[in-house]
Amino acid sequence: MNPFIHQSYLLADVLPPAATLPAAANTGTLMLLVTIFVVAVFVGVEIIVKIPPTLHTPLMSGSNAISGITVVGAILESGKDGGTTATVLGLIAVILATINVVGGFVVTDRMLSMFKPKSKN
Amino acid sequence: MALIDLCYLISAVLFIIGLKGMTKPRTAVRGNWIGSLAMLLAIVATLLHRDVVTWTGILISIAIGSVIGTVMAKRVQMTTMPQMVALLNGLGGGGSFLVAGAYLAGKEHTTLVSAGNEGMDVLIATAASGLIGAVTLTGSLVAYGKLEEFKFLKDFDAPWQKLANLLLAVACIGLSALMVVEPAWAEVAYWVMVLLALGLGVLLVISIGGADMPVVIALLNSYSGLAASATGFVLNNTLLIIAGSLVGASGIILTRIMCTAMNRSIWAVLFGTLQAKGKSTTSDDIYANVKSTSPEEVAMMLEVAERVLIVPGYGMAVAQAQHAVRDLTNLLLAKGIEVEFGIHPVAGRMPGHMNVLLAEADIAYERLKEMDEVNASMDKVDVAIVLGANDVVNPLARTDPNSPIAGMPIIDVDRARTVINIKRSLSPGFAGIANPLFALDHSLMLYADGKKAIVDIVKALQEG
Numbered sequence: 133m134n135p136f137i138h139q140s141y142l143l144a145d146v147l148p149p150a151a152t153l154p155a156a157a158n159t160g161t162l163m164l165l166v167t168i169f170v171v172a173v174f175v176g177v178e179i180i181v182k183i184p185p186t187l188h189t190p191l192m193s194g195s196n197a198i199s200g201i202t203v204v205g206a207i208l209e210s211g212k213d214g215g216t217t218a219t220v221l222g223l224i225a226v227i228l229a230t231i232n233v234v235g236g237f238v239v240t241d242r243m244l245s246m247f248k249p250k251s252k253n
Numbered sequence: 254m255a256l257i258d259l260c261y262l263i264s265a266v267l268f269i270i271g272l273k274g275m276t277k278p279r280t281a282v283r284g285n286w287i288g289s290l291a292m293l294l295a296i297v298a299t300l301l302h303r304d305v306v307t308w309t310g311i312l313i314s315i316a317i318g319s320v321i322g323t324v325m326a327k328r329v330q331m332t333t334m335p336q337m338v339a340l341l342n343g344l345g346g347g348g349s350f351l352v353a354g355a356y357l358a359g360k361e362h363t364t365l366v367s368a369g370n371e372g373m374d375v376l377i378a379t380a381a382s383g384l385i386g387a388v389t390l391t392g393s394l395v396a397y398g399k400l401e402e403f404k405f406l407k408d409f410d411a412p413w414q415k416l417a418n419l420l421l422a423v424a425c426i427g428l429s430a431l432m433v434v435e436p437a438w439a440e441v442a443y444w445v446m447v448l449l450a451l452g453l454g455v456l457l458v459i460s461i462g463g464a465d466m467p468v469v470i471a472l473l474n475s476y477s478g479l480a481a482s483a484t485g486f487v488l489n490n491t492l493l494i495i496a497g498s499l500v501g502a503s504g505i506i507l508t509r510i511m512c513t514a515m516n517r518s519i520w521a522v523l524f525g526t527l528q529a530k531g532k533s534t535t536s537d538d539i540y541a542n543v544k545s546t547s548p549e550e551v552a553m554m555l556e557v558a559e560r561v562l563i564v565p566g567y568g569m570a571v572a573q574a575q576h577a578v579r580d581l582t583n584l585l586l587a588k589g590i591e592v593e594f595g596i597h598p599v600a601g602r603m604p605g606h607m608n609v610l611l612a613e614a615d616i617a618y619e620r621l622k623e624m625d626e627v628n629a630s631m632d633k634v635d636v637a638i639v640l641g642a643n644d645v646v647n648p649l650a651r652t653d654p655n656s657p658i659a660g661m662p663i664i665d666v667d668r669a670r671t672v673i674n675i676k677r678s679l680s681p682g683f684a685g686i687a688n689p690l691f692a693l694d695h696s697l698m699l700y701a702d703g704k705k706a707i708v709d710i711v712k713a714l715q716e717g
Contacts, residue, residue, distance in 0.1 A: 177506060180507075188608070223314045225352045234323055
């Protein structure tokens with residue numbers, strides 16, 4: 133059992149569930165999410181164009197690890213009481229995403245620690 | 254205070270700070286650590302979510318995944334890094350479509366459907382997550398197989414392929430529409446669509462050639478992020494949306510850089526329209542005046558050089574020559590000869606592939622120069638050594654507007670005083686065209702395996 137079950141609250145608890153809202157409010161949530169998505173893409177582009185080509189492979193494996201964030205969704209789906217199928221699918225997703233996350237971060241660390249400045253040569 | 258939302262916010266900020274650290278080699282290690290910290294925070298916060306009623310299975314799954322991930326990451330050779338990234342990409346995509354599937358199987362969805370309240374936006378997002386995730390999974394696995402050079406994936410060329418791609422794509426979109434219009438059928442339609450999308454992923458990548466792999470891997474990287482983002486829309490989870498879109502942006506930028514570096518559109522890469530293959534009739538004329546050389550002769554030329562440029566290609570990775578190259582570099586530096594590396598953006602099988610190999614061999618990253626930088630000072634280069642590269646140094650890209658590589662930016666080694674081409678034979682590169690560079694007056698061929706050639710040059714230098 134989750135020991136923190138009574139201590140955690142979510143934004144979603146404050147708002148009524150989307151499904152019970154009138155259609156207009158529902159679009160509001162969607163627009164908010166789309167806004168977040170678009171802004172985040174722009175932030176990503178701004179940072180990533182500054183990354184030098186020499187670090188492009190570590191960038192790929194590192195950002196790859198970040199795409200394993202889907203593990204959060206997997207934990208939510210497998211952890212909630214949603215029936216056996218949902219739990220099993222969620223748990224497989226947890227395994228796959230964790231391999232993605234851990235493998236990605238570890239291999240990126242291995243690569244980056246090899247990049248050394250000139251003074252060493 | 255919404256504790257979990259706060260954790261997600263901190264986690265999102267840390268992801269961005271971590272990526273920012275990657276903009277410099279000096280801060281990159283720390284950046285990666287910040288990124289993994291962000292992930293840990295996100296996972297711990299999610300475990301505290303009040304909907305998460307059972308931990309046992311999750312913790313066991315995380316443990317299994319961590320062990321597999323760590324073992325893979327520790328064991329992988331630097332030369333096979335593209336394969337590793339392809340595999341990890343695929344797993345991320347696979348995770349995403351399973352999560353979306355789990356959502357459809359779960360009670361929340363079934364309750365909403367029977368109440369007639371399931372949101373259209375959620376269903377669209379679920380379909381997107383399934384489609385992108387499934388294409389990413391099989392596409393990456395095929396990319397992995399092609400990088401490993403499995404025979405059965407080679408030279409796949411079926412006339413029905415484009416039509417099949419089109420039909421599969423249309424069917425996937427049709428099934429997605431069905432999910433939205435008939436939510437009661439959503440789960441069935443979803444899994445049929447995922448099945449078709451898995452097939453689509455295979456067909457999309459199977460006909461793409463080896464040298465186009467940098468583009469494919471970058472694109473799949475982007476997809477795995479977009480799949481995570483779509484899953485975020487399904488679950489109303491902002492962290493998934495933010496982190497996923499960061500990765501999506503990164504992959505798109507890398508894809509664009511790779512395409513520019515090949516002067517090809519993304520459509521040309523994906524739908525394989527590289528024209529004019531194997532002009533063997535003309536190559537005999539072009540290669541009439543090719544001169545070959547020996548390691549000893551190369552050593553003598555290097556002795557008297559002031560400036561040496563090494564241009565590595567995929568051949569260096571195949572021959573595992575990077576450590577021998579390091580020895581050569583150190584020897585030349587000790588003799589007071591300046592050594593630089595000219596790295597073409599698409600050299601190797603993924604963005605930055607050459608840089609990682611040379612870094613593995615302890616060559617300082619300041620010596621690794623970008624194409625534009627080495628081209629600017631090419632006239633001062635005494636000896637340019639082309640090691641296992643071909644198309645990226647082919648002057649036809651500049652001179653022949655009808656060549657399949659016309660307009661592709663290249664490293665202009667032909668402008669160096671002397672060019673040494675280390676290659677096993679005169680066989681063409683991926684573009685399938687002859688390279689007039691090999692026949693230039695100041696150009697010499699050293700026919701050998703990349704590693705052996707460099708080792709022999711080092712030996713000759715030490716004895717001389």
